[in-house]
Amino acid sequence: MADIISLKNRVQETREKKMAADRLRKLQAVRSVLQEAKGILTCEKCHHELDEASLHRERDPRVPYLFCESCAEEYVDYIERLQGRGDKMCYWRNRQWFDIWKRWIEYRGTIDTFLRSKEFRRLLEELKQVGPFE
Ligand SMILES: [Zn+2]
Numbered sequence: 001m002a003d004i005i006s007l008k009n010r011v012q013e014t015r016e017k018k019m020a021a022d023r024l025r026k027l028q029a030v031r032s033v034l035q036e037a038k039g040i041l042t043c044e045k046c047h048h049e050l051d052e053a054s055l056h057r058e059r060d061p062r063v064p065y066l067f068c069e070s071c072a073e074e075y076v077d078y079i080e081r082l083q084g085r086g087d088k089m090c091y092w093r094n095r096q097w098f099d100i101w102k103r104w105i106e107y108r109g110t111i112d113t114f115l116r117s118k119e120f121r122r123l124l125e126e127l128k129q130v131g132p133f134e
Pocket of ligand 1: 045048068070071
């Protein structure tokens with residue numbers, strides 16, 4: 001009898017461990033894509049922490065991302081260069097620099113598409129039902 005109870009406990013324990021590992025994997029999947037840090041807002045491009053001043057600074061309406069001052073300036077220059085203008089003083093903003101921005105914007109768009117996918121939304125729903133993120 002004791003053996004059966006012990007076996008049941010072990011099965012239960014294994015199941016709970018598997019569920020905990022499964023939940024952790026799901027949480028990590030969400031964190032890796034949302035890049036959330038507790039209560040800290042960071043620049044979407046370079047991930048530097050944004051201070052109060054940069055959060056309250058008036059934003060250029062051409063910048064649809066949460067950027068630090070430096071990345072916002074680069075992004076605006078990128079857009080200007082797309083239209084054949086741009087800051088000529090910044091000679092290092094060459095074709096490769098241009099490609100970095102182009103690809104980053106594509107990458108960011110892909111993340112947005114992933115976040116809107118039904119599979120990702122299902123993942124968020126599942127995690128919501130189990131309990132709050134810690
Ligand atoms: Zn930045």
